[in-house]
Amino acid sequence: MVERSPILNLISQLLLFLGLLSALLPFAIIAIAASHDLRTVNEVPMPLTPGPYFWDNIVEAWNRADLGPKIVNSIVFAAGVALGKVFIAALTAFSIVYFRYWGKMVVFWAIFITLMLPLEVRIVPTYAVAANVLSPYQALLDISGITWLVRQATGIEIALKWGLLNSYTGLILPLIATATGTFLYRQFFLTLPDELTEAARMDGAGAIRFFFDVLLPLSRTNMAALGTIMFVWAWNQYLWPLLVTTDAAHGTAVTQLKELIPQTNGTPDWHIAMAGTLIVMLPPLVVVIFMQRWFVRGLVAAEK
Amino acid sequence: MAEVAIRGVHKSYNKVPTVHGVDLSIADGEFVVLLGPSGCGKSTLLRMIAGLEEITAGEIAIDGTVVNALEPRERGCAMVFQNYALYPHMTVAENIGYALKVAGTRKPERRARVAAVAQSLGIAELLDRKPGTLSGGQRQRVAIGRAMIREPKVFLFDEPLSNLDAKLRAQMRIEIRRLHQRLGVTSVFVTHDQVEAMTLADRLVVLNHGRIEQIGTPTEVYRRPASRFVAGFIGAPAMNFLTGTLAADGRIAIGSGAGTPVTIGVRPDEIQLLDAPLKGTLDFEIELVEELGTGQVFYGRSGEMEMTVMRNGGGEAALPRSGQRLFLKIPMTCVHLFEVESGRRIDLPPSRLAAE
Missing domain, CATH: 2.40.50.140 (Nucleic acid-binding proteins)
Known part of the structure; x- marks a missing residue:
């Protein structure tokens, strides 16, 4: 179904160009707005030519929102989530594909069902667990009456507590499970010939050896693809960092953008907000550009 | 080097029997070919010797030790697979040396042994290449090298030549036979190609529907086929x-x-x-x-x-x-x-x- 005619080519090129234009236009407006001063940016209509204050606005946004440490936080958070997901998903898929054990299908479907439960749906229980990781166990002890028994017997009140709020662990750990990633690996592992596993067994490699020496190196492109997607996803997270980091020291760049949005009765300094947005957009863009070569290969086809 | 004894071995997949009571003893240094049409259980039998398939009933002994419960690496077998099964991300040298690496052999010794094996197979100049850049015959040589380096008691070949073109197949056949003469290791070779079987075997085992139809030298099997099946299967x-x-x-x-x-x-x-x-x-x-x-x-x-x-x-x-x-x-x-x-x-x- 590959048809080649000059008119068709022209039309498809035109359509692609229109698509590109409509995708890039908002970014252009952000960049232009970030280059004007307060008066020009609030003119109606806003001029569509760049002004001379771009660098000043960037510096102002950086300082006002304290973006330096926030971007470091964001990088730690996003990289932690991405690496965690890449590793946990590989390990989970390894277990699902290569081992036969009781309850394997239950595990498989449990993972599958989490696809239908994104973070926003389970935010309250997830927050409760992050606030005290041991709370489910505490609940078990309370319900089974062990707490009561121990109190009666010894007078000691059992109260398990391990809070993760306002820490990198709390930001990262609850987000590193990923069904999507697990399935990406699963599909890849299923394409590998069984003989490879058998050859490794004949060579004397155990399961862990096989995982690290054969499976992980072979899934490099998958890891790059998954890592990139998940880095961008984590970078853009708003709700979770907002809930978990009440202490400003652990805030991420994306939640910090809120600080730059003009208040209802404040100065309408949108040029600063736009400049801040540009800064915060930059790191994931760099990651995508840097990883693009690997990323596409991982999604398109398995390396033979 | 070792003899292999297969005693009353059965194999069932999900209660469906595929191998029905095979008895076979292979002498030390012998080259035995398992021959039969596809689905006759020859590969299953080989994989049971290797330890890649569980044995439903009966026992297999290598060098006098019953190996039913042993892991493949503990059995002292090395296997050459039909589609080579080389690790695509490792160089030829790493592929050949992987078993030694797993076993914890030190790097200088590993390198020396890989070089020696590669030399003997004529692939010394390929050591730094990846399997993806090799031809079928070269890949097969690497796969054989990977099996050789472990100095196994038993060599197992699972239709190793069926992915090669006819000319290369004839050539590799002679090389495998030569290798066997040089090393004298007990070998079990599975094939559905009767020419391969006749030319390679010291002793031929013809299988059909999970049973042994006949065991004998290629001449015996050709001259005095024990059943109508063998008579029809051997000879073109x-x-x-x-x-x-x-x-x-x-x-x-x-x-x-x-x-x-x-x-x-x-x-x-x-x-x-x-x-x-x-x-x-x-x-x-x-x-x-x-x-x-x-x-x-x-x-x-x-x-x-x-x-x-x-x-x-x-x-x-x-x-x-x-x-x-x-x-x-x-x-x-x-x-x-x-x-x-x-x-x-x-x-x-x-x-x-x-x-x-």
């Missing part, structure tokens, strides 16, 4: 089977007659092709002629029966064409007799046959 073109009878005095007759009904087998190259009828000859109408260079194969029918006849030599002038009528003489000293029901071979003393 395949043996002709005619219905006939065996009288009490040992006289064999083609077609119906007095006596026990039997299946008469006769190889296409043992039938004589005649221009004129003699006593006891059969009519033969040629339908197809295949020119082999060294001879011709004629496909045709004799009455109701399909027959294949092979003739060696033969000048162009005398070449019979399709549609031509000729006459066949079947020398009764060359025929093989099989029971109609069971397909087992009926052995008659040659003297009685010659009396015909």
